[in-house]
Amino acid sequence: MRxxxxxxxxxxxxxxxxxxxxTSLKPAAELVSLPxxxxxRPSAEHYVAIFAGHPLARIVANSAIVAACTxxxxxxxxxxxxxxxxxxxxxxxxxxxxxxxxISMFPPIATVSPLFLLLSALGLRDTLAALVLTYCTFxxxxxxxxxxxxxxxxxxxxxxxxxxxxxxALGALWRVVLPLAAPGMLAAALLVFIFAWNxxxxxxxxTATEASRTLPVGIALFPGLHEVPYGEIAAASVVATxxxxxxxxxxQRRIVEGLTAGAVKG
Amino acid sequence: xxxxxxxxxxxxxxxxxxxxxxxxxxxxxxxxxSLERRSLLDPAxxxxxxxxxxxxxxxxxxxxNALGNTAYxxxxxxxxxxxxxxxxxxxxQRPFRxxxxxxxxxxxxxxxxxxxxxxxxxxxxxxxxGVLNYVLGAQVNWLGSPAWALNAAVLxxxxxxxxxxxxxxxxxxxxxPQDLYRAAxxxxxxxxxxxxxxxxxxxxxxxxxxxxxxxxxxxxxxxxIYVLTGGGPADSTETLSIYTYKMLFQSLEFGYGSAxxxxxxxxxxxxxxxxxxxxxxxxx
Numbered sequence: 001m002r003x004x005x006x007x008x009x010x011x012x013x014x015x016x017x018x019x020x021x022x023t024s025l026k027p028a029a030e031l032v033s034l035p036x037x038x039x040x041r042p043s044a045e046h047y048v049a050i051f052a053g054h055p056l057a058r059i060v061a062n063s064a065i066v067a068a069c070t071x072x073x074x075x076x077x078x079x080x081x082x083x084x085x086x087x088x089x090x091x092x093x094x095x096x097x098x099x100x101x102x103i104s105m106f107p108p109i110a111t112v113s114p115l116f117l118l119l120s121a122l123g124l125r126d127t128l129a130a131l132v133l134t135y136c137t138f139x140x141x142x143x144x145x146x147x148x149x150x151x152x153x154x155x156x157x158x159x160x161x162x163x164x165x166x167x168x169a170l171g172a173l174w175r176v177v178l179p180l181a182a183p184g185m186l187a188a189a190l191l192v193f194i195f196a197w198n199x200x201x202x203x204x205x206x207t208a209t210e211a212s213r214t215l216p217v218g219i220a221l222f223p224g225l226h227e228v229p230y231g232e233i234a235a236a237s238v239v240a241t242x243x244x245x246x247x248x249x250x251x252q253r254r255i256v257e258g259l260t261a262g263a264v265k266g
Numbered sequence: 267x268x269x270x271x272x273x274x275x276x277x278x279x280x281x282x283x284x285x286x287x288x289x290x291x292x293x294x295x296x297x298x299x300s301l302e303r304r305s306l307l308d309p310a311x312x313x314x315x316x317x318x319x320x321x322x323x324x325x326x327x328x329x330x331n332a333l334g335n336t337a338y339x340x341x342x343x344x345x346x347x348x349x350x351x352x353x354x355x356x357x358x359q360r361p362f363r364x365x366x367x368x369x370x371x372x373x374x375x376x377x378x379x380x381x382x383x384x385x386x387x388x389x390x391x392x393x394x395x396g397v398l399n400y401v402l403g404a405q406v407n408w409l410g411s412p413a414w415a416l417n418a419a420v421l422x423x424x425x426x427x428x429x430x431x432x433x434x435x436x437x438x439x440x441x442x443p444q445d446l447y448r449a450a451x452x453x454x455x456x457x458x459x460x461x462x463x464x465x466x467x468x469x470x471x472x473x474x475x476x477x478x479x480x481x482x483x484x485x486x487x488x489x490x491i492y493v494l495t496g497g498g499p500a501d502s503t504e505t506l507s508i509y510t511y512k513m514l515f516q517s518l519e520f521g522y523g524s525a526x527x528x529x530x531x532x533x534x535x536x537x538x539x540x541x542x543x544x545x546x547x548x549x550x
Contacts, residue, residue, distance in 0.1 A: 005357045010371050013429060017374060019397055020386045034400045081281040088274035096278070103289050105538050107486035109507040110531035113514050113524045114295035115288065136288050140281055169272050198379035200489040201507075205515060216381035220493045230389050237382045244377040249370040255377075256369060259430065260437035 017241065024234035031231050046235035055210045056236060059218040063197055063240075066128055066214055070135040070196040071189050078143025078188065083173045085144070086151035087159045097148065104141035108201045111137065119206055126208040134202050139192045146191065149261050150184025151177060187258035190251050194244055215240040293531070299524035306518035319525035329526065331501055332509040335416060339505060340484040343423040347480055348473070350424065351431030356465075358432065359439045372429040380426065384493035387422045391494075409495055412502035419491050419503055423484065431476050438472025439465070470548055478541040482534055506530050 023031065024046050026039040050056045084090045085097065115134055116125075124130040154177065162172035178185065203214045213221075219240055222233050248255060300319055304312035323329050358368070375383070390398045391408035399406060408418040442465065450460050466473075488507040491497065497504035497512065504512075510530060514523035 002357065002362075006362075006368060009354055009357065010368060012425070013371050013374050016383065016386050016390060016425065017378065019390060023389060032395055034395050034397065037397075077281040077284065080277040084274035084277035088272045088277065090274040090278065102538070103285060105482050105534060106289060106293070107482075107507065107530050107534050109486060109488065109510050110296060110527045110534075111289060111292035112511070113299060113520050113527060114292035116514075117295075117299075117520075118292070133284075134288055136284050140285055144281060169277075194377055198377075198381075200379070200381045200492075201511070204492075205511075216379040216489070219379075219385055220381045220489075222385070230392075233385050234389065237385055240382050241378050244379070245374060248373040248377040249367075252366060252370040252373055255373060256433055256437075259433055 017245075020234045020237050020241075023230060024238050026231060028231055046231040047239075050232050050236050050239070054223075054232070054236075056218070056239070058210050059213055059215055060239065062128060062210075062212055063215040066131045066135070067193050067196040069128075069132045070139050071193045073132060074136065074139035074143040074192045075147075075185060075189055078140055078147050079173070079178065079185070081140075081144045082147035082151050083177060085148045086154075087156060087172075087177065088169065097145070100141045100144050104138060104145065106137065108137065112201065112205050115202070116205060125206060126212050128212050130206045131199075131203060131212065131214070134206065135196050135199060137202075138195060138199075142195065143188050143192055146188040146258055146261055147181070147184060150181050150187070153184075154180055183254065183257075184261075186251070187254040187261070190247060190255050191258045194247065194255075197244060296524050296527055296531075299520055300528045302521045302524075304519075304521040304524075306520060312521065315521070319522045322522060323525055323529060328501065328504070328509060329506075329529075332504050332506045335503060336485060336487070336505040336507075339416060339420060339423070339487060340481055342417075343420045343427070344477065344480045344484050346420070346424045347428045347431045348477065350428045351435055351476070352473075354428065354432035355435035355439055356461075359436055372432065375426045375428075376430050378426075380489035381493050383422065383426055384490050387418070387425075388494055391418055410499060412500050415495050415499060415503045419487075419494055422490055422494065423487070426490070427480060427483070431480060434472060434476040434479075435469065438469045441472075442468045471545065474541060474545050474548065478538065478545070481537055481541070485534055485537060486530065506533070 022038060025042040025044075027041070027043040027045065030036070030039055085093050090096065119125050119130045119134075124133070158176055158180070159172050162176040163169070167175060198216060199214070200216045200220070203217045204220070207213045207217060215236075219233065219236050222229065222236065301314060301316060302312040303315045303318070354372070358365070378386075388409065390396050393399060393405070393407045393410065396408075398404075398408065406414060408414050446464050446468075447460065450464060455463070486507055487505055488511065491503050491505055491508055492511070495503045497508045506526070507530060510523055510526040513519050513526055517523070
């Protein structure tokens with residue numbers, strides 16, 4: 001009974017993704033009919049097509065740069081802020097965390113029009129910097145909230161001892177707190193990276209060309225001349241999904257920890 | 267200990283400054299924009315029109331249609347996700363071999379970019395050569411008929427978000443003291459009684475947290491529907507975020523579009539406030 005339930009659950013989660021992999025390997029002629037379910041012979045033609053006839057490599061690079069920069073920025077500023085909240089006994093700590101939590105619930109559609117005007121005024125439309133900057137809307141609250149909960153789990157005596165031994169406040173963060181909170185940093189980094197990799201609304205509104213288009217938008221707007229090129233879309237989807245799938249499998253414990261840490265604390 | 271002032275605010279300042287620029291300032295600005303007549307097509311400078319945009323909104327049938335669609339989407343998808351997620355959580359809570367691998371698998375729907383899963387589902391929903399109709403032996407025009415399209419979007423959202431709910435609930439289940447279950451076993455309580463009298467009441471705060479996250483996320487749904495149907499057919503899947511986006515970036519009416527955006531924000535704030543109020547009551 002239990003095994004059956006678990007197998008059902010695994011199939012439920014995997015099936016749409018596996019179907020996309022199968023589709024991406026089917027020769028174009030076999031896409032227009034069902035059955036057969038499986039391709040007579042796997043073909044790489046769609047993968048060749050998306051990298052040869054479509055600026056996909058550029059789009060993948062854009063996504064990677066935006067997600068990496070967003071993660072670095074959120075972790076750096078988030079760690080400083082969380083350090084102040086957890087170790088330095090900032091006054092109004094609960095209020096600050098409350099505001100951070102409230103900001104994380106902002107619907108992105110609510111701020112997209114003023115941000116569009118702001119980015120236009122700064123000449124940042126259709127740049128990667130625009131995305132990194134606006135992604136702070138969700139990446140910073142997430143990083144601050146998660147890191148504060150991980151830092152809270154460390155004994156404050158460690159910080160006090162480091163200060164007594166002559167560390168500056170910044171030194172204590174760098175030499176004592178961060179190394180001990182490394183698993184928490186990793187969990188926060190993974191979540192921020194995945195959210196940035198997947199973000200769609202801002203990327204759709206603020207990018208216009210391949211210069212800054214990211215993968216989700218590239219796939220959503222995948223060009224088709226006459227018919228929807230499902231084979232190529234499937235291949236591009238697999239490319240877009242592989243990095244996050246790899247992260248999900250490699251670090252499932254950390255991700256689950258991060259996803260639940262924030263919620264448990266709230 | 268040295269007496270060097272720590273000045274914790276200096277550590278908060280960079281994050282606070284950046285958040286101020288990308289969230290607080292835009293929020294104030296969007297309220298201001300919503301009081302203007304402003305179109306990106308119109309070279310004339312924007313003019314202050316007070317509450318005109320809100321009067322237009324109250325009389326706008328398309329707005330009420332979008333609000334109704336959003337409410338339907340939230341109600342159906344979130345309740346399905348809660349029931350399914352609870353079932354999964356109960357099945358997964360006890361340790362078993364291969365649990366780590368299964369965790370990796372159930373993270374998958376959550377980790378795939380929503381825009382990408384929408385294209386995956388679009389292909390599966392295809393009426394003639396799609397795998398869904400083939401497997402079900404059905405002839406449903408999933409995305410092409412106004413009666414089905416919103417339900418198709420719900421189906422995709424349930425697939426994507428149920429694992430997240432399950433993960434939160436597993437964490438909640440693991441924090442329930444095992445003594446209670448042992449005591450119940452000693453008393454000979456049935457499984458149903460245990461679920462109703464111990465598990466659900468103690469899980470209630472976590473259920474509320476999961477509902478809070480999911481309701482807010484579902485209310486601002488954009489990616490899934492934008493890619494899946496673009497709001498069609500005949501506006502039958504147009505949610506508030508989709509309508510607002512179209513008003514802003516297709517009609518280029520930044521004044522009225524901003525009023526719509528403010529209405530989304532107000533709804534989300536109301537929902538969050540209600541949940542926080544409930545959560546406080548329950549935790550007391």
